[in-house]
Structure formats: C-alpha cells, structure tokens
Amino acid sequence: MNAEIVPKRVRFAFPFAILTKPDTVRLVAGEEFRYTLRSLSLEQWLPQLLSSFEREVEWRPLLNQLPCERHQQALEIITRLYGERVLMEGTGEYPPTPSPLRCVVEGSGKLSERLRGAVPAVLRSAGHVAALCQDTLDYAAALDFNRRCRRSDAAGWLWISCGPMGRGFVSSVFRPHAGPCLGCLIRNFQRLSPAPEIYEHLIEHSCAGGEIPPVPFPAPALDLLAALARWKIESSAQTEPSVGVYRLHVVETDTMECTTHRVFRDPHCPDCSPR
Ligand SMILES: [Zn+2]
Known part of the structure; x- marks a missing residue:
C-alpha cells in the first residue's frame, strides 16, 4: 500500500x-x-x-x-x-459530535414520562423519529399511530408498550415506504395468540370510546424499556444503524430476560401491503 x-x-x-x-x-x-x-x-x-x-x-x-x-x-x-x-x-473535530436526536414522544403514563426524560423534546419536523409509549392494551391507538406515521414525514417510528403486564415490548424502528410496519407486528401477535378474537374485541372496545385501564409494571423494567427505546432511536439516526434497531425487544418481568426477535412483514397488512 x-x-x-x-x-x-x-x-x-x-x-x-x-x-x-x-x-x-x-x-x-x-x-x-x-x-x-x-x-x-x-x-x-x-x-x-x-x-x-x-x-x-x-x-x-x-x-x-x-x-x-x-x-x-x-x-x-x-x-x-x-x-x-x-x-x-481527521475531521477537524474530536470526538465527533453526534447529530442531535429528534424524537417526538406520544402516549401517557410512566413509560412516556421516562422516555420524554431520556430524549430531548423537539417539535414535529421532517426527519424526526416518533415513539408511542403505552401502558394499556390499546391496539386501536397503536394502529392509528402507525397509520399517522406512515402518512407523515417521520424518518421512522417505534412502539414501546408494557400493556401486556408480564412483558414489555420495544418494537423495531419502522420506516416509511417499506414494510414491516406496526400493523404487521400487531397482526403477527394476533395470529400467534391463543385468543386472537380478544385483539378484535379490544380494538372495537377502544374505537367505541371504551376505557382500557393502565397496568402496573416494575419501575426498573420501565427504565429498561425506555433505555432500549432511546438506544434504538439514537442508533437509527446513524449512517449504519445497529442490527438491533430492526428487531423487536421483549423484556420479561418474571425472568428479567430480554430477548430479540425478527419482525416480519405481513403480506396481507392493510397498512403497508401494496393494494
Ligand atoms: Zn404492515
């Protein structure tokens, strides 16, 4: 050389x-x-x-x-x-300064408070990442968030939920113009569920204005979910994001285990499949 x-x-x-x-x-x-x-x-x-x-x-x-x-x-x-x-x-500066994180956090409850505390608040602008935090099984709100994000100019979006109570989710970062989307993920959950009809019932209940109360979740596990979400949001803004950005993370409250799973596109997803 x-x-x-x-x-x-x-x-x-x-x-x-x-x-x-x-x-x-x-x-x-x-x-x-x-x-x-x-x-x-x-x-x-x-x-x-x-x-x-x-x-x-x-x-x-x-x-x-x-x-x-x-x-x-x-x-x-x-x-x-x-x-x-x-x-x-050399780039003339050391250490290189990371680009500012632009994240819009939606949702209420302790999980959203934690994520808002972890990422600087920004106004909705082109290229931001949107995050929905949920402490209920309100799938209707999650699907609505997914559809709104797909129509927006967000660079990506993700869903963080402790609604299942025994486990918490940090979804993969979903991207516009491509599947899978959050609709695919929820449809896959429903398909694997022993009681898929309950998903439909919860969605109907929420759409009709019915209440779904928040569930308790251990504080350290909420910290873990918020930290994972922040990590994904930061990594997703980099030129070469970590592979984990595109994985679903599941935190089990019983075993304290964190596992990752691939997220597959649902070819029949009404939100992201071409019609
Ligand atoms: Zn989809």
Whole structure:
C-alpha cells in the first residue's frame, strides 16, 4: 500500500490501549479490534508515536521527529494501520459530535414520562423519529399511530408498550415506504395468540370510546424499556444503524430476560401491503 493514500491528518478510529512486550506492540480496543506489530526493539519507540494518534494530528511532522533509520518502518506501520482502518482521517473535530436526536414522544403514563426524560423534546419536523409509549392494551391507538406515521414525514417510528403486564415490548424502528410496519407486528401477535378474537374485541372496545385501564409494571423494567427505546432511536439516526434497531425487544418481568426477535412483514397488512 502506498503512503500517499494516508490523509494529512489522522487519528485512531477507537480508543486503543497500547500494550508492549519485548519486540512487540499491541493495539487493543474492546474484544473486536486487536492488532499486533512485531519487530526488533519496536516497543522502545513505537508506543510514543502511536500515542500521538489518540487525538487528531498531522503525521508527517511526527515522522520527522524520529531518527532517520526509523522513518521507513514508521511510514509502513502508519500506512498499514490506515489501510486496516485503525487510523482514520481527521475531521477537524474530536470526538465527533453526534447529530442531535429528534424524537417526538406520544402516549401517557410512566413509560412516556421516562422516555420524554431520556430524549430531548423537539417539535414535529421532517426527519424526526416518533415513539408511542403505552401502558394499556390499546391496539386501536397503536394502529392509528402507525397509520399517522406512515402518512407523515417521520424518518421512522417505534412502539414501546408494557400493556401486556408480564412483558414489555420495544418494537423495531419502522420506516416509511417499506414494510414491516406496526400493523404487521400487531397482526403477527394476533395470529400467534391463543385468543386472537380478544385483539378484535379490544380494538372495537377502544374505537367505541371504551376505557382500557393502565397496568402496573416494575419501575426498573420501565427504565429498561425506555433505555432500549432511546438506544434504538439514537442508533437509527446513524449512517449504519445497529442490527438491533430492526428487531423487536421483549423484556420479561418474571425472568428479567430480554430477548430479540425478527419482525416480519405481513403480506396481507392493510397498512403497508401494496393494494
Ligand atoms: Zn404492515
């Protein structure tokens, strides 16, 4: 690899620990990023050079501070580390500032209070993420939220519910112009339910103005649901969201277990299936 490809200013892509042994220097960031460099007496000069990359820096002047006989080796190491994305181009700021979170929280109850406390309040605007928090089994309101979001200019939306009482849900982030949607998820729940007719009855009851009272849910589990929702909303705004953004998370109050599940499009969903 040619050193010409290395940008003028670089920095570490992650906060690396710099470990040394005789003739060995290791860079370790978490469990996934580990690089081992080996050469005679490497540990005597390389760690100092590498520690410069903890902040964005121009690397050529650093090279010139080394004795001449080290230049070629240091150049090869910098080129290799850039090629392996250990070093990345400096952006003029460090650490990079995340883009502001734009989330509109709907719903009432303790779950919505927690999520409102966790994400900064914004006005409805193009590109926001909408979140509906529920502490009841009001599927009619959830389906209405889904339809409104599909018609809006929201970048995505999700549903957080402790309505089932024994478990809480944080849905995947749904996107416009594509399935699955929240309607698909609720239809899949209904299909798997031993009493699917109760879904219809609850929807009819709510649409007729009937009351569905909120259910109790352990406070730490509410914290967990709100934290998961916030995490998904933040990740969904990134260029490469985590895979978990598109999974359903289920928190069981009995076992305290959190599981994730794929969300499938329902080909007969009246909300997102092409007619
Ligand atoms: Zn759908």
